[in-house]
Amino acid sequence: MKILTVEGKTREEALKKALEELGASEHEVRVKVVEEGEDRVVLEVGIKAEEVKLIKEVIEGFIKSMGTTGGVEVIEREGVYYANIVTGEMDSILIGKAGKNLEAVQHLLARMIHKRNPKIDVVIDIAGYREKRERFLRAKARAFAEEVKRTGIEYIFEPLPPSFRRVIHLELAGKEGVRTYTIGEGDLKKVVIAPKRRR
Template sequence: MREVTATGSSVEEATRSGLEKLGASRDAVNVDVIDEGKKGLLGIFGSKPAIVKVRLSQDKVKEGEEFIRQVAEQMGVSVDITTERNGKEIGYKLSGKDIAVLIGKRGQTLNSLQYLVQLVVNRDNTQYYTVLLDAEGYRERRKETLQQLANRLADKAIRTMKEVHLEPMPSYERKIIHTALHDHPKVQTYSDGVDPRRKVIIKPENN
């Protein structure tokens, strides 16, 4: 049973009744007020009960996990998923044999899957969740690679006194480049273009 209609002398009481019937906590349901009720004369005559519909909320985290498993299965990969939820951020860490298939070249497959999972999690939802997908620690390794790349290309920009254009990257990877060079005394960075072709440009300060 995923929803019930419940009554009570007030909306609060009707909601409690619905929660008891579903065996659920308040944060696990959506409540629609059908009738706020009426107390009536002396609380008795002409009174009307409050009526609410209590529905179990869809578990968006589980939906994301199930979607990942389905995609992985279609790609011939058996995957184990560890899920972490921190406020409005949901992290899925993937592991298993042949996990490289889900990462793809420079993380392109992983980035695409992350985008799709984010769409699934936020579909028909009242609040927005940020989804981060990782596989066998790839994100941390990629972060270190991008930081090294940022410093190497900053040196190139200074040496040639010309702007250096990086390849298009997703927003969180661009942020790594910007952060790595934020306090650099001789270059500045900015993003140009439209997603998914948006990229970072490193510019020498006196150019």
């Protein structure tokens, strides 16, 4: 599997070099910006079909090792692959309470994929749970941020796995009038939305 790191004065120039060397068209490749400056751009470019094949092989092997059947859909967005696994009977077990097992599956499969190709970034989902949960958490964060601004009273989320806490922090980063921080230890960490103190 060939992954190129190419440099150019612009993104277009760097991408053109990579496409010529790979003998591929733009829609056939995954492009990730590694570095971008005023007069220099560094891209990492790989063939999507080969990378998707590797991701599917690893995930399908994992599903089979659990003694069940299922499928996986892989899409690429801005240099990152999103793999949605559907097994039917095992989905709720793989997700776990509040997505805790999903975090473990994410960690395990990402490591297995990185072992074969360290350049691939992959986000694992089970039956669309992560996507729905992130959408819900973003909406909840926005709503409670307004409430905190209005009342001046902090809001504390339920304990959440790291990737879901990150969604809230990113959603409210730079939001006027509120700030976020984390409290608790280990599995009991919670995100707090608090009023921003005026200086």
